[in-house]
Amino acid sequence: MTIHIDHHPDQNHAGDEIVEKNQGNVKEQETEHVLDGGFVAPHTNSFGHTFRDYDAESGRRRSVEDFYRTNHIGQTVDFVKRMREAYGKLNRTEMSIWECCELLNEFIDESDPDLDEPQIEHLLQTAEAIRKDYPDEDWLHLTGLIHDLGKVLLHPSFGELPQWAVVGDTYPVGCAFDESIVHHKYFKENPDYDNPSYNTKYGIYTEGCGLDNVFMSWGHDDYMYLVAKENETTLPSASLFIIRYHSFYALHKSEAYKHLMNNEDRENMKWLKVFNKYDLYSKSKFRINVEEVKPYYLSLINKYFPGKLKW
Template identity: 50%
Template sequence: MATDVKSPVSMIDPSQLLRPEPTFNDKPINAFRDYSVDDKDPIKERVRRTYYDMHTNVTVDFVKQKREKWLKFNHFKATIKEALIKLNELVDESDPDTDLPNIVHAFQTAERIREDHPNDDWFQLTGLIHDLGKVMAFYNEPQWCVVGDTFPVGCKWADSIVYGPESFKDNPDTYNPKYNTKYGMYEPHCGLDNVLMSWGHDEYLYQFLLHNKAKIPEKGLYMIRYHSCYPWHAGGDYRHLTNEKDEQILKWVLEFNKYDLYTKSEKVPDIEALWPYYEKLIDKYIPGVCEF
């Protein structure tokens, strides 16, 4: 029998309240980010298992280990196009909204941004590459430390995290007095730049773009860095850690979020026909062979 977890985001995610559009494509808003539990639904069970594995294993020490491993950028070299093509082989195990390869979502996002922001080519490219950090999954990383929502580590788990604090019951940081209080290892309003986020594709790609000297504007970089941090930008949590700069960043992330989340559908863009346009943007902002 299907049951609902006791979480404020198990059925209706707070991000839905931030979107004014009744529909963004062919799906109503309340059909997105449904994290209700149904052990007879293979996709919902896959999503639940991915998040529970994440919430059990992602600790402060784990994040530091992954940063040490991945921020050397010594795993492979490729152009942005070559790396994007890898996403043909990736289906995000944390995503309840689509079972299509991630490259389809990349082009759906970019093309919808292009419709609304035809003159902001950097924004279009940001949409195309925002999930590129998921290539870590091809290098011996389980998806639970690559995909999905992100959140601060080193302080109390927020109620708005998917599946709620109950999903962290087997995480050792839950019981560590250095980390399980409201502020944990942080100072009030220290700013998100000084907060250690759970490891995933957001932070990796942000650091990758800095390392490879990408020319994307700062607001595009921060859209990438925090687009999966739903407990902050949708749930309203962690404001006791944010500062004035983060309030400006929040506006950018929310603008990006509607194109990231609400463009997922079964309509597949003609990717081959679109490549020439986006290759020009890649050459403009992130040219040549990059270090991953």
């Protein structure tokens, strides 16, 4: 049975109230942030720096910048179309959601300045933080668990794509690259940068066309969205929106590209802003007991997905 967002208490104003509550309750202290339902998040990441600080001196600063240079050069309209065509066939393998979670244990995201733990740790940290603050929204708990599963594209059985084609912030291609995108300067080396069909505000799109009609840079977000949608998940549209756009920081942090959104996007955006805080601030050295929480998440997987999925 599909769970709809409008079942949330006081849904007519839920998103707005959540945002207002967050603005009033998020307290910047010396060492921590306090989010919606009392989740205490660290003020600094695993390396002792503020979150998403791409200029902070750390052991990963140079590698992260090198990653984005390669990413910004390679993510073209042609590349994105080819990847969506190839991976949209979902003919690589069949496996369950939990099997996919376990595959991620061996990978670390080279684009992330905040974390160097295996991905399964981050997935469970995110899901458990949401579960604590939103106990009745089980679809959101599961979204926290699966939002990064598209990173299996790094695995040899999925073609072992390079990290620049799997992780990192996402953004539209086919229109001008907004200056709010991290390490924007490297787009000047992208073949689409000087293409008059692609380098204007709207490019190949129109006002309010809807993000579903926009080509996003290829990576784990778009891939997991395709997997969930084509395997006929019963998760609500807000969940699919979160999965597809959770790395679209130019939109949900800087409010770029809002001119491409339609009404459904704006409604779903309320939930993405809720989710994003947990996706970002739950990154820490705190370890989750996987075996302890596994039965709960297996029950959610069985509720919203078939036993085996095509990938």
